[in-house]
Every structure is written in structure tokens, then in C-alpha cells.
Amino acid sequence: MARDYKSRNNDRKSSAKSGGSSIWSGIFIGLAVGLVAAVAVAYWVNRSDPFAARDKPAESKPVADKQASRSDKVIDPLAKATNAPTTPDKPSFDFYKILPSQDNPAPNADTPKPSTPDALYFVQAGAFPNAEDADNLKARLALMGYEAAILATDIPNKGTWHRVRLGPYKLDEANKTKDTLEQNKVSATLIKVPASASTKTN
Known part of the structure; x- marks a missing residue:
């Protein structure tokens, strides 16, 4: 009995x-x-983080591509416009033509032109180499109511000639005087007065 008890205790301890x-x-x-x-x-x-990090740029890449494509779409028309040959359109008006016209306005058509003095004429009743003949004609014209003047002129190879003249007159009056003298058998001619002489006479 004692051995069985010991063995049981040993089994319990080992267990x-x-x-x-x-x-x-x-x-x-x-x-x-x-x-x-x-x-x-x-x-x-x-290990999964690198995949996520690698995937993120891949996802953002299309966005960058879209932005680049948009920028290309914006730049391309400008580049085409720059490379295209420029043909300037004709302007509707030219400043270089308008400005001078503004500085120098066109003269008014209604503005009257400065009046020039009417031409004057002498009525020459005769020319004589002898001064006495010129005096006789002057006296005859005086009887007809005309005041004449004798103008002595030196002519080359002919000497001094004495011209009997009336006037000066305007053209209408000179023609009337000439007609009157010719009716009285006095040969007369019209001689236009130079502009400088007519100015002094007036």
C-alpha cells in the first residue's frame, strides 16, 4: 500500500x-x-506604401498631360498666327492724309479772290520825228475835247520820235476814244499800259 501511494505522488508531481x-x-x-x-x-x-507612392504620380500624370495639352492648344494658334504671313489690311483712313488737311484746311470756294486792277490802255493818235507836227496834232485834239501828251522816245537808227497819246483809259473807254478819233480822220492805236506804270498812274 505504501508503494502505491508513493507512486501516485510521483505521478502527480511529474504531471x-x-x-x-x-x-x-x-x-x-x-x-x-x-x-x-x-x-x-x-x-x-x-511594402504597400511604395506602391501607393508609385501609383500617385501615375494618377497625377494624366492631369499634367491634360494641362500640357491645354497649354499646347492655347499656344498653337499663337504660333500659327506668328508663322503665318501677315498681310496688313488697308486702313479705313490714312492719318498722314488727314493730319495735313486738318492743319491746312481747304480754301473755301466762296472766298472771293483778291481783285486785280483793270488793265489800262493809251490811245496813241500819232508819232512824228518832228516835234512841231506832234504839237499841231495835240492842238487839234484839244479842239475835239481831248487832252493829249507828247512822249519823246529815242529809237535806234531812227532818232527821236514824238508820240501823241491820250489816256490812260480802261478798255471800253479806250475803244470809244479810238472810234471817235478815227471818225475825225485821226489814225489811232491802243497801247496797253504795263502793270507797274498803271499802278503809278492810279
């Missing part, structure tokens, strides 16, 4: 020892499995 060791081994195995799982999860998380 207790084996049970304690199995608990510690289970705990150790659990910790090891948890550690491996944690390392695996951490590795997986850290």
Missing part, C-alpha cells in the same frame, strides 16, 4: 511539472507567432 512546462511552451509559441505576425504585417504595410 504537474509537465503541465507547467507545457503552459510556458504555449506562451512562448504564442509570443513567437504574434511576433512573426506583427513583423509580417509591418512588412506588408511598409
Whole structure:
């Protein structure tokens, strides 16, 4: 009986020892499995980040491409306009033509032109180389109511000639005087007075 009791006690002690060791081994195995799982999860998380980082630029790339394509669409018309041969359109008006006309306005058509003095004429009743003949004609014209003047002129190779003249007159009056003298058998001619002489006479 005593041996059976001892053997039972020994079995209990051995079972207790084996049970304690199995608990510690289970705990150790659990910790090891948890550690491996944690390392695996951490590795997986850290490994997934590069993929996400690589995917993000890939996603943003189409946006950059769209922006580049938009900028190309905006630039292309300008480039075409720059490269295209420019043909300037004719302006509706020319400043270089308008400005001079503004500075120098066109003369008014209604503005009267400055009046020029009417031409004057002498009525020459005769010309004589002898001064006495000129005096006789002058006296005859005086009887007809005309006041005459004698003008002595030196003519080359002919000497001095004495001209008997009336006037000066305007053209209408000179023609009337000439007609009157010819009716009285006095040959007369009209001689236009130079502009300088007519100015002095007036």
C-alpha cells in the first residue's frame, strides 16, 4: 500500500511539472507567432506604401498631360498666327492724309479772290520825228475835247520820235476814244499800259 501511494505522488508531481512546462511552451509559441505576425504585417504595410507612392504620380500624370495639352492648344494658334504671313489690311483712313488737311484746311470756294486792277490802255493818235507836227496834232485834239501828251522816245537808227497819246483809259473807254478819233480822220492805236506804270498812274 505504501508503494502505491508513493507512486501516485510521483505521478502527480511529474504531471504537474509537465503541465507547467507545457503552459510556458504555449506562451512562448504564442509570443513567437504574434511576433512573426506583427513583423509580417509591418512588412506588408511598409511594402504597400511604395506602391501607393508609385501609383500617385501615375494618377497625377494624366492631369499634367491634360494641362500640357491645354497649354499646347492655347499656344498653337499663337504660333500659327506668328508663322503665318501677315498681310496688313488697308486702313479705313490714312492719318498722314488727314493730319495735313486738318492743319491746312481747304480754301473755301466762296472766298472771293483778291481783285486785280483793270488793265489800262493809251490811245496813241500819232508819232512824228518832228516835234512841231506832234504839237499841231495835240492842238487839234484839244479842239475835239481831248487832252493829249507828247512822249519823246529815242529809237535806234531812227532818232527821236514824238508820240501823241491820250489816256490812260480802261478798255471800253479806250475803244470809244479810238472810234471817235478815227471818225475825225485821226489814225489811232491802243497801247496797253504795263502793270507797274498803271499802278503809278492810279
